[in-house]
Amino acid sequence: MVIVLYTMLESIHTDRDEQKKLKEQWINQRLDSLEDSIQDLDKEIKYARQKQNEKLTSTQQSKLLFENLTEKTVSQLTDNKTQTILFKSNNSNNQCIWRTSSPMNTTFDTRQLYDSLPFDNPDGGVWIQGFDIQYNASQWTSNNKLKIILMPHSHCDPGWLATYEQYFFHVVRPIINVMLGKLSENSKYKFVWAEMSFLSLWWNHAKNDQRELLKKFLNNKQLEIVTGGWVMNDEANTHYFSMLDQLIEGHQFIENTFGNITVQSSWANDPFGYSPTMAYLLQGSGIHYMAIQRIHYHIKKALAKTKQLEFLWQQTWDRTVSTRIFTHILPFYGYDIPHTCGPDPKICCQFDFRRGVNSFTGCSWGINPVFINDSNTHERAELLLDQYRKKAQLYRTNVLFIPLGDDFRYRLKYEAKLQFDNYDKLFTYMNQRTDWNVQIQYGTLSDYFEQILQEKSLTEFPSYAGDFFTYADRADNYWSGYYTSRAFFKRMNRIAESYLRATEILFSLAHAQVLEGKIVSYFPKDDLFTKLIIARQNLGIFQHHDGITGTARDHVVDDFGQKYCKK
Ligand SMILES: [Zn+2]
Incomplete structure (x- = not known):
C-alpha cells in the first residue's frame, strides 16, 4: 500500500530535486523501520531460545494432560489453567500475546495429541489399529437399553473413476430411484443423501411423481439431506471461499426446491483429513452436528481409549463457546460395512449381505455372509450384537451409530432387498429378546444425534480446538501427496475462483445501479445470473474430495478442468 501511494505521489510530482529528496527521505524511514524490526526480532529469538529450554517440560505436561483427560468433563476443565500456556511477545509495543496451547475453555488442542502420542503402531488384534475391547453385558438393563441407529447410506463421488455425468446416468440415478422405492415399502426404512450436485441433476431428470415422492420422504424424515453441499468437499486444498460457495450453492438448491427443509447434520465420511474452517462454516450455516471418518488412525485409537470420539469442535481463536459444533468420529479403519459394525472386520463383513452374492465381491477376511433364516437367526444376531456392544464401549452414551453402506451402494433393487430383508430379520429377533436389552432401528444421522442428546447434554462432552491433518490410514501412509499433486489444476482452480468472485461483485454492483435507475440501457439480469450459477x-x-485433490483418474480430472474453464 505504501509503495503504491509513493508511486502515485512520484508520478504527479514535477520537481525532480524535490522528487529525489522525497525518495531519500522515504528510504531512510524504511531503513529506520527495518532496523527497529531487526532489533525486535533479535529480542524474540533470544526469548524463544530461552523458552525452548523449557519445551521438554511443556511436552511432558501435554502428555500428562492427555493421559488425565479420561473422565474429565469440559466444566471440570474450564478452571484448569495449566492447559493454556500464554507466551507474551517480547515485542517493544507489548501488544501481541501468542497462544501455544488450546483456549482455556477447551479440553485440549489436537496439537497436544500429536505431541504426546508415541505413534508406535502396535498390533491391536482383530482391530489391528486399536485394542482389545471387553464389556460387561449387565451394563444394559430393561430401563437402560443399548439403542442402535443403523443408517443406510451410499457414498457417491461426483467424479472419481468415472466422470460426474457417467456416474449419474449409470449409477447414481438408479440408486436414488431404488431407494425411493425401498422407502415406499416400509415407513421404518431410512436413507441419507449428501451431494446436491447429484440430487439436483436427478431432480432435473425426474418425473413429477418421483419428485413428489422424494419431497414426501424429506418431509416425513425417512430421507435426510446431510451437509447439503454441492459436493462433499476436500478440506485441505480448498480455499474457504470455495468451501462456502459450494455449500451455499447446495443449500440454495434445497431452499429453492424443497423450501421448508433445514439441514441439521453434516456427513463427511471420505475427505482426507478435516479442517476446523469447514466445521466453522457448517456451524455458521446452522448445522448442529457433524460426523467425520478419515482422521489419523493413531488419533482415533487415543480418543477411543478415553471415550472422546464425540466432542465439541471449537475454533482455536474462540474465547467463548460460540463456534462449537458437536462432532462424531467413526472409530475404525473405514466407512464400509466391514469397518462400521464393530472392531472385527472379519465378522462385520459377514453382515454386508451384498457380498453374499457371487456376482459381487466377497469378503477379503475369508468368511462370506450367509443370509438370515429361521435356523441361524439366533446365532447370527448374537454374533452381530457382540460387535455392536464392543463398539459401544468406545462412546459415552448407550446410543450407538452404525452406518450401513459403502461407495455407490443400493444401485440394484435386488441389492437393496438383500440388505433390508436380512437386517429386518435381525432387528425383529434382537428387539424381541428382552433379555438382551437392545433396541435397534433404522435411522438418519440426525435421528442418532437427537437420541444422544436425550441421554446427555452437550456440556458432558469434551471440547477440542485444532485440526485433523495429516491423515494416515495405516502404518506410515500419510495422505499428504494430494496437497500438491496436479498443481496445474489446483492453480487454475484458484484463478477461476478469483474470476468468479470478481464477476459476482461486478454483477451485484451493476444490478444495484440498475435498481437505482442509474443505468437505463438493457441489463440481462436473468441471463447473467444463470451464467453465474453455472459457473458456481x-x-x-x-471442490469434491476427488476433484481439487487430484485423486481422480486422468480423464475425470480433464473433465473437471473443462467444466470450470467453460465460458
Ligand atoms: Zn469419496
Whole structure:
C-alpha cells in the first residue's frame, strides 16, 4: 500500500530535486523501520531460545494432560489453567500475546495429541489399529437399553473413476430411484443423501411423481439431506471461499426446491483429513452436528481409549463457546460395512449381505455372509450384537451409530432387498429378546444425534480446538501427496475462483445501479445470473474430495478442468 501511494505521489510530482529528496527521505524511514524490526526480532529469538529450554517440560505436561483427560468433563476443565500456556511477545509495543496451547475453555488442542502420542503402531488384534475391547453385558438393563441407529447410506463421488455425468446416468440415478422405492415399502426404512450436485441433476431428470415422492420422504424424515453441499468437499486444498460457495450453492438448491427443509447434520465420511474452517462454516450455516471418518488412525485409537470420539469442535481463536459444533468420529479403519459394525472386520463383513452374492465381491477376511433364516437367526444376531456392544464401549452414551453402506451402494433393487430383508430379520429377533436389552432401528444421522442428546447434554462432552491433518490410514501412509499433486489444476482452480468472485461483485454492483435507475440501457439480469450459477456449480464440483485433490483418474480430472474453464 505504501509503495503504491509513493508511486502515485512520484508520478504527479514535477520537481525532480524535490522528487529525489522525497525518495531519500522515504528510504531512510524504511531503513529506520527495518532496523527497529531487526532489533525486535533479535529480542524474540533470544526469548524463544530461552523458552525452548523449557519445551521438554511443556511436552511432558501435554502428555500428562492427555493421559488425565479420561473422565474429565469440559466444566471440570474450564478452571484448569495449566492447559493454556500464554507466551507474551517480547515485542517493544507489548501488544501481541501468542497462544501455544488450546483456549482455556477447551479440553485440549489436537496439537497436544500429536505431541504426546508415541505413534508406535502396535498390533491391536482383530482391530489391528486399536485394542482389545471387553464389556460387561449387565451394563444394559430393561430401563437402560443399548439403542442402535443403523443408517443406510451410499457414498457417491461426483467424479472419481468415472466422470460426474457417467456416474449419474449409470449409477447414481438408479440408486436414488431404488431407494425411493425401498422407502415406499416400509415407513421404518431410512436413507441419507449428501451431494446436491447429484440430487439436483436427478431432480432435473425426474418425473413429477418421483419428485413428489422424494419431497414426501424429506418431509416425513425417512430421507435426510446431510451437509447439503454441492459436493462433499476436500478440506485441505480448498480455499474457504470455495468451501462456502459450494455449500451455499447446495443449500440454495434445497431452499429453492424443497423450501421448508433445514439441514441439521453434516456427513463427511471420505475427505482426507478435516479442517476446523469447514466445521466453522457448517456451524455458521446452522448445522448442529457433524460426523467425520478419515482422521489419523493413531488419533482415533487415543480418543477411543478415553471415550472422546464425540466432542465439541471449537475454533482455536474462540474465547467463548460460540463456534462449537458437536462432532462424531467413526472409530475404525473405514466407512464400509466391514469397518462400521464393530472392531472385527472379519465378522462385520459377514453382515454386508451384498457380498453374499457371487456376482459381487466377497469378503477379503475369508468368511462370506450367509443370509438370515429361521435356523441361524439366533446365532447370527448374537454374533452381530457382540460387535455392536464392543463398539459401544468406545462412546459415552448407550446410543450407538452404525452406518450401513459403502461407495455407490443400493444401485440394484435386488441389492437393496438383500440388505433390508436380512437386517429386518435381525432387528425383529434382537428387539424381541428382552433379555438382551437392545433396541435397534433404522435411522438418519440426525435421528442418532437427537437420541444422544436425550441421554446427555452437550456440556458432558469434551471440547477440542485444532485440526485433523495429516491423515494416515495405516502404518506410515500419510495422505499428504494430494496437497500438491496436479498443481496445474489446483492453480487454475484458484484463478477461476478469483474470476468468479470478481464477476459476482461486478454483477451485484451493476444490478444495484440498475435498481437505482442509474443505468437505463438493457441489463440481462436473468441471463447473467444463470451464467453465474453455472459457473458456481462447475467450480463447486471441483471442490469434491476427488476433484481439487487430484485423486481422480486422468480423464475425470480433464473433465473437471473443462467444466470450470467453460465460458
Ligand atoms: Zn469419496
